[in-house]
Each structure stands twice: as C-alpha cells, then as structure tokens.
Amino acid sequence: MDTAEIPEFPPVSQDMRAYVCVVGAGIAGMTTAYLLARAGRSVIVIDDGPVGGGETGRTTAHITAALDDRYYRIEKLHGEDGARLAAESHTAAIDRIEAIASLEDIDCDFERLDGYLVLGGKSQREELERELEAAHRAGLSDVELLEQSPLDSWNTGPALRFPRQAQFHPLKYLNGLAKAIVRDGGQIFSSTHADKIEDGEPAKVTTRDGHVISADRVVVATNTPVNDWVILHTKQAAYRTFVIGAHVPRGSIPHALYWDTPDPYHYIRIQEVHRGLDPDHLDEILIVGGEDHKTGQEDDAEERFERLETWTRERFPMVKTVEFRWSGQIIEPVDGMAFIGKNPGTDEHIYIATGDSGNGITHGTIAGMLLTDLVLGRDNPWVKLYDPSRITLRATSQFLKENLNVAGQYVDWATKGDVDSYEEITPGTGAIVGRGRRKLAVYRDDQGVIHERSAVCTHLYCIVDWNSVERTWDCPCHGSRFDPLGNVVNGPAIAPLGDVTKPALR
Ligand SMILES: Cc1cc2nc3c(=O)[nH]c(=O)nc-3n(C[C@H](O)[C@H](O)[C@H](O)COP(=O)(O)OP(=O)(O)OC[C@H]3O[C@@H](n4cnc5c(N)ncnc54)[C@H](O)[C@@H]3O)c2cc1C
Ligand code: FES
Known part of the structure; x- marks a missing residue:
C-alpha cells in the first residue's frame, strides 16, 4: 500500500515526565494517546521506529465486527454475554474510528461497506447458518444469509452479509491522530527503544540511550508485550500472514470486504489509488491476504505468495499485474479475544494491549477506549471480557496445543x-x-x-x-x-x- 506523509518525530534526548507514557505508536497506542490527550492528560508516546512502522503499517485494514474467530466460538468460550459484549465493542470501535476521522477531519479514505463471509475449503453451508444464529444472539440482528455474494467472477455460493463495516488507509488515519495528539499538548518520539519498563510511583520507562520517562501510568502497546516475559506469551501465539496487491480494471469488482472460512482464511478488499500526473485518475488494487503460518516455523514465503496469486487469479481473472507483496505478524489469543487492561501480576500502573488477531484495527481502537477509561478511573462494561489476567478454561485444549508446540521448538538446541x-x-x-x-x-x-x-x-x-x-x-x-x-x-x-x-x- 502507498504510504502517507507521517512527519518524522525526534528521539527522546533527555529525562522526561508525563501523566501517561505510551510505548508503541500503532493503532492501539495512538488511539489511547489521542483519547487521553483529548481528556486533558499529558501524554508521551515513544516508538522505536516511525509512527505506524509496526503492523498497523502492514494491515489490510478491514474494519469489522465480523470476528475471524466466529461468534459461535466466542459464545462457546466466553458465554452469550461475552459474545454480546464482543459484538458491541467491535461495532463501537468502527463507529469511533468514523467519529474521530470526522471530528478531526482526517482524510483517510474511510468508507462504509458491507462484509461477506463465504465458504472455502471443506466448509459447508451449516457453518454460515451457525454463525448467523450466533451473530444474531450477539446482537448483530442485521446480519443476513444470502444465496450468493455480489461477486460475478467467483461463484461463492451462500454468503453471510455483515452490513456497515468499513475500510480506511491506516497510515493516513494515524497521521491525523498524530497531529491531534500534538495539538492537544501530547509529545511523540520516534527512534526511541524502550529497554526497561518498571512499575512504581512513578512508573518508569528507560530508553536504550539511558533516558528515563517517569509517568503515573504506562501503556505498553507494542503489539506483543515487551514488559512481560512469560504469562501473556503462553496465552497467545505469533503468526506470519502474506498479502498481495494486484492491479484490476476500475469497477470490475464490487467494493466490499470478503473473507472465506478455512483456517488460515483469505481476506480480500479493493483499494483505490491515485496514479500518474492526473489527480483525478484512480486505479484499483485488489488486496488479497492469507497463507498464514506460525512465525519461525516455515521458510517458504515465496511458495506462499505464489499460491496466493494462483488462488486470486482463479477467482478474479480480471487481475492484471501483481504490484505489491508484503507480510506481517498476527498475534492470536488462545480464546479469540484481545488482552487489554492492567498488566497481569502485581503491577499497579502498567497497562497492556495485545492479542489482536486478524481484528487488530478494531481491537486496537477498543484498547484506546478501554485503557482510557481504566486510566481515568471510569467504569467500562468490557473490562472483564478483555482482562489480560483471565483464564478461559474452555480454551484449555488450544492453550495446551500452542504451548506443546513451543516446548517442541527447544529441540533445535540439540x-x-x-x-x-x-x-x-x-x-x-x-x-x-x-x-x-x-x-x-x-x-x-x-x-x-x-x-x-x-x-x-x-x-x-x-x-x-x-x-x-x-x-x-x-x-x-x-x-x-x-x-x-x-x-x-x-x-x-x-x-x-x-x-x-x-x-x-x-
Ligand atoms: C498483513 C496484515 C493484515 C492485517 N489485516 C487486518 C485487517 O484487515 N483488519 C484488522 O482489524 N486487523 C488486521 N491486521 C491486524 C492489525 O493490523 C494489527 O493487529 C494492528 O495493526 C496492531 O496494532 P498495534 O498498535 O497493536 O501494533 P503495531 O502497529 O505493531 O504497533 C506497535 C508499535 O510498538 C513499537 N515497539 C515495539 N517494541 C518496542 C520497544 N521495545 N520500544 C519502543 N517501541 C516498540 C513498534 O515499533 C510498533 O510501531 C492485519 C495485520 C497484518 C500484519
Ligand atoms: S520469542 Fe520467546 S523465546 Fe524467542
């Protein structure tokens, strides 16, 4: 995807003090910093790269409440109430992104559109019916089962339609948040690696250059926590995912978000791009992702890109040239929901946001809303669902599977x-x-x-x-x-x- 002009911020060059220090300038950290700065708190954001230089700069930015772990699974793991809160929070996150983009006048290509979940692999219609019923129980009453998605080139068969989902350009959005944070008195520092994060009054973040940022609260929004050695990392696993961007004739594919059902699944959408000297000339790029594998356990990315292209050309014969290829990291929680809240253990002033799965844009925005409430001492109905200390007994088999897999990796020593x-x-x-x-x-x-x-x-x-x-x-x-x-x-x-x-x- 093309990049937005996010200004370069300087590194931290002296000891500093703020009410909140946010480590990580992706969607989770920047949304948290934005909302706290709006609430009048002094905020420092640090990142070891540029703003948006992590996974948020690699996302395909389907902004959706159609959770990739499926509502029927979330219901099984977290109960009907949990599934309802999941639907409510992800829907609220889409609305919040739209509201912020509008309030701050951020030109980030935000667009409301429908999302379609279609069958793939060996999945049967019953899977969509099951998901439809669970989505309705979760409160998404406008989800409907259609006999066919709007795609002409690919006979998808039945499709679940999730109305009023969205997409945007993530870096343009972060750029708007960065401007607003600075306007509201916040400070952003790039090229600043957090080497040590310690609880206390004040809490302290020590940078690689030895500077100390003292803060009443620290938010660790580094995608996967760098302050926790063990606990969280037994409850989530890292996957690489692969994406191609292919030139397609304008208007040849209906604008919508699409996903299929296998594991790993494919995720698809269209992005308009300006090209050439004529500012009115728009091209369209079909973005297709998938082919995920556990990080560090395969070295066959070339084959995965090729499979992705073949899969795409079979379903979208209008594809011209593949112009972009990239990959990124997805952190999969064992029970389907992100971990957002107070850091597990004895820390009193340190908060984390992680475990975002393929729904990291909404999860990151939920993190901003929830962590702001926690930091400001306000009630929030989502606290328990996202509590990083939770133990979901019904996810025990997935927990054991992931941790046995990790244990097996230590044989590499021999x-x-x-x-x-x-x-x-x-x-x-x-x-x-x-x-x-x-x-x-x-x-x-x-x-x-x-x-x-x-x-x-x-x-x-x-x-x-x-x-x-x-x-x-x-x-x-x-x-x-x-x-x-x-x-x-x-x-x-x-x-x-x-x-x-x-x-x-x-
Ligand atoms: C290819 C791809 C496609 C995706 N598609 C979708 C999608 O369609 N919809 C969706 O909702 N989600 C999607 N996701 C997931 C989503 O993009 C991510 O979950 C989300 O962007 C993560 O945001 P974050 O703020 O948690 O992390 P990041 O954006 O990774 O930000 C974390 C930041 O922390 C910084 N950092 C790390 N360690 C340190 C340190 N020690 N000191 C200082 N800074 C540090 C990093 O530099 C980074 O900038 C996708 C992800 C990928 C990779
Ligand atoms: S990431 Fe945990 S041992 Fe390498």
Whole structure:
C-alpha cells in the first residue's frame, strides 16, 4: 500500500515526565494517546521506529465486527454475554474510528461497506447458518444469509452479509491522530527503544540511550508485550500472514470486504489509488491476504505468495499485474479475544494491549477506549471480557496445543545447524551454524561480509531460524524477529541477539 506523509518525530534526548507514557505508536497506542490527550492528560508516546512502522503499517485494514474467530466460538468460550459484549465493542470501535476521522477531519479514505463471509475449503453451508444464529444472539440482528455474494467472477455460493463495516488507509488515519495528539499538548518520539519498563510511583520507562520517562501510568502497546516475559506469551501465539496487491480494471469488482472460512482464511478488499500526473485518475488494487503460518516455523514465503496469486487469479481473472507483496505478524489469543487492561501480576500502573488477531484495527481502537477509561478511573462494561489476567478454561485444549508446540521448538538446541561451513552461506542469506555446544546466527551480506550473532533468542532462549524472503531471524517460540544483524524487529524480545563472545540474555 502507498504510504502517507507521517512527519518524522525526534528521539527522546533527555529525562522526561508525563501523566501517561505510551510505548508503541500503532493503532492501539495512538488511539489511547489521542483519547487521553483529548481528556486533558499529558501524554508521551515513544516508538522505536516511525509512527505506524509496526503492523498497523502492514494491515489490510478491514474494519469489522465480523470476528475471524466466529461468534459461535466466542459464545462457546466466553458465554452469550461475552459474545454480546464482543459484538458491541467491535461495532463501537468502527463507529469511533468514523467519529474521530470526522471530528478531526482526517482524510483517510474511510468508507462504509458491507462484509461477506463465504465458504472455502471443506466448509459447508451449516457453518454460515451457525454463525448467523450466533451473530444474531450477539446482537448483530442485521446480519443476513444470502444465496450468493455480489461477486460475478467467483461463484461463492451462500454468503453471510455483515452490513456497515468499513475500510480506511491506516497510515493516513494515524497521521491525523498524530497531529491531534500534538495539538492537544501530547509529545511523540520516534527512534526511541524502550529497554526497561518498571512499575512504581512513578512508573518508569528507560530508553536504550539511558533516558528515563517517569509517568503515573504506562501503556505498553507494542503489539506483543515487551514488559512481560512469560504469562501473556503462553496465552497467545505469533503468526506470519502474506498479502498481495494486484492491479484490476476500475469497477470490475464490487467494493466490499470478503473473507472465506478455512483456517488460515483469505481476506480480500479493493483499494483505490491515485496514479500518474492526473489527480483525478484512480486505479484499483485488489488486496488479497492469507497463507498464514506460525512465525519461525516455515521458510517458504515465496511458495506462499505464489499460491496466493494462483488462488486470486482463479477467482478474479480480471487481475492484471501483481504490484505489491508484503507480510506481517498476527498475534492470536488462545480464546479469540484481545488482552487489554492492567498488566497481569502485581503491577499497579502498567497497562497492556495485545492479542489482536486478524481484528487488530478494531481491537486496537477498543484498547484506546478501554485503557482510557481504566486510566481515568471510569467504569467500562468490557473490562472483564478483555482482562489480560483471565483464564478461559474452555480454551484449555488450544492453550495446551500452542504451548506443546513451543516446548517442541527447544529441540533445535540439540540439532546440528543448517550448514557445516560458512562457504555454504551465499551473499544475502543466513544460516544457523553449530559451534561446539553453541549455535550461531551467521549472515553473509550482499558484499560477502560475514556477520555472526548468537542464535539464542533473547526472550526465552529458543533458537532462531533464518527467514530467507524477509531476511530476518525469526523465533519459532513466541514470534520475536531480528534483522540480519540481530536488532529486534518484533517482540517480545527487547534486546538484540547476543554478541557471539558473550550472548546477551535480555
Ligand atoms: C498483513 C496484515 C493484515 C492485517 N489485516 C487486518 C485487517 O484487515 N483488519 C484488522 O482489524 N486487523 C488486521 N491486521 C491486524 C492489525 O493490523 C494489527 O493487529 C494492528 O495493526 C496492531 O496494532 P498495534 O498498535 O497493536 O501494533 P503495531 O502497529 O505493531 O504497533 C506497535 C508499535 O510498538 C513499537 N515497539 C515495539 N517494541 C518496542 C520497544 N521495545 N520500544 C519502543 N517501541 C516498540 C513498534 O515499533 C510498533 O510501531 C492485519 C495485520 C497484518 C500484519
Ligand atoms: S520469542 Fe520467546 S523465546 Fe524467542
């Protein structure tokens, strides 16, 4: 997707004090900062990259209450009341994005449109009927079952229609939030890595450069928490997801959001783009995502992009050229709902937002609304549903499945390594090399220079794997990712891969 002009913010260069320090400038952090600044609180936002440089800059931005974990599952896990609150909060999030875009006059291509859930794989009509009934019980009374989606090129068969969903351009929206935060007295700092987050009165965030931000409250909105070592990471799992953007003739596909039912599922929408010198000339890009896998457990992104393109061309023969390909990280909670609220354990002044699944735009907006209420001491009916400390006993089998999978990754310590000698590593690639009892992450750059780091993930010490398409070291345990030189790209790791002479364990 094209990028919006978000101004560059400077890094933190001195010790500072605010009422709230928000770590992470994605949809969750920026919405929280915006609402708190509107409420008159002093806010500092820090991010180790630019605003929107995390997953929010990679999203396909279906803004929807059609939850990808399905209402019939949410009802089973959280009860009828829980499903009703889920529907209510996601619907409120769509409305809130629309209201903010309108109030702040943010030109972010916000558009209301219908969403269609169609069958795929071995799914049968009964799945849609089951979801229809559960959605109605959850209060989404205008959801209806149609015999066909509006697509001409793809005979989808029956489709569930969710009216009044939405889409937008996420970076243009964040740009508008950033302007409003600054206008309301908030401060935003980029290129500022939070190295340590400590509870207390005040709570403290220490940056990599050693500056301390003191605050009455800290909101950790880093997509996956970098302040929690274990608890949350046993309740959620990181997945890579893949997206292509293909040029299609304007008007050839009805504007709507589309999803199919398999796991992993496909997600589809249209984005208008301005091109060429004529400001009135609009093209359309068909955006299709899917092919998810657990982070660090496969290295076949090229094949996944190809499968995605084949799948797309079979259903949308009007596709011309594929112009964009990208991937991103999705954090899947074991019980389908995000974790938003007070950090589990003894922390009194630290709040988190994580576990956003494929509904992270609404979950991130819910985080803004809910955390603002918690920080300001206001009641909110969604507190229990999203409580990060909750234990959903009915999700035990999924919990065990994910954690057994993680436990299985530690056998990598006992394996030999990907290659026997550095000569086998070609320029632009990396490989794990065993040296005695140690494992090294060895990268040969495009100029042929070798870079060695410890292959031990600095979160909980799994061995990272090379991701050849994205050129990153990905951890198969909880999804931390590192650039070829070992710097953190995605948490929960907070420290870079260690020096080979002395591996840094956080
Ligand atoms: C390809 C793709 C498609 C998606 N499609 C949809 C969709 O259609 N609809 C939907 O609702 N959701 C979708 N999602 C999910 C959604 O985009 C994300 O869940 C959401 O954007 C996450 O927002 P966030 O604010 O939690 O995290 P992020 O946007 O990742 O923001 C977290 C920020 O924290 C910063 N950070 C991390 N660690 C530190 C540190 N130690 N110090 C300082 N800063 C730090 C990062 O730099 C980052 O900017 C999609 C995601 C992907 C990847
Ligand atoms: S992300 Fe947890 S061990 Fe690597």
